[in-house]
Each structure stands twice: as C-alpha cells, then as structure tokens.
Amino acid sequence: MGKSTVLESLVRFCDAVETLYTRDYLRRPTPRDLQRLLQKAEFRGFPGMIGSIDCMHWQWKNCSTTWQGDYGNRKGQKSIILEAVAGFDT
Numbered sequence: 001m002g003k004s005t006v007l008e009s010l011v012r013f014c015d016a017v018e019t020l021y022t023r024d025y026l027r028r029p030t031p032r033d034l035q036r037l038l039q040k041a042e043f044r045g046f047p048g049m050i051g052s053i054d055c056m057h058w059q060w061k062n063c064s065t066t067w068q069g070d071y072g073n074r075k076g077q078k079s080i081i082l083e084a085v086a087g088f089d090t
Helices: 003-021 031-043
Strands: 052-059 079-086
C-alpha cells in the first residue's frame, strides 16, 4: 500500500472513531460524572479513584526502519505501548 493511501485510511478511521464515540466516551466528564465515579469507587473500597489505567507492550514485528530507534522495549525488541483508561461503566 502506498504511503498516501495508508495516511488517508488512518485519517478516515480516526474520523469515524471520533464521530461514533465522542458524545459518550471522548468528552470531558461533568461534575456529576466525577461524583458518580467517586461514589462507585468508594463503595468498592477505592476512595478517591476515578478510573484505572492499564498498559501493555505490543511487539511491533514490521516496525518502520525510520522509527527503529524510537520504539523498543527493555529487551531490545521493537514494540509500542498500548494504554487504556477505563471507568466502571466503560
């Protein structure tokens, strides 16, 4: 695939994700949202916690040679880090 095709596909994909999920998931939490999350966390024994973060290293087998020095794990393998923040309702 050509570079311009890949970039256009990525832009279209990102636009679609933004269109689908902005209203419910990609917005700033309101004070009411924060209060609800804090109450749920306190009920579960984690007072003051709004959500949790998780991350993982994903080995990038076909890492571009121009990015070889930027993406790597402590074992010297090419990898990227995937991160997610999750609330109790998402």
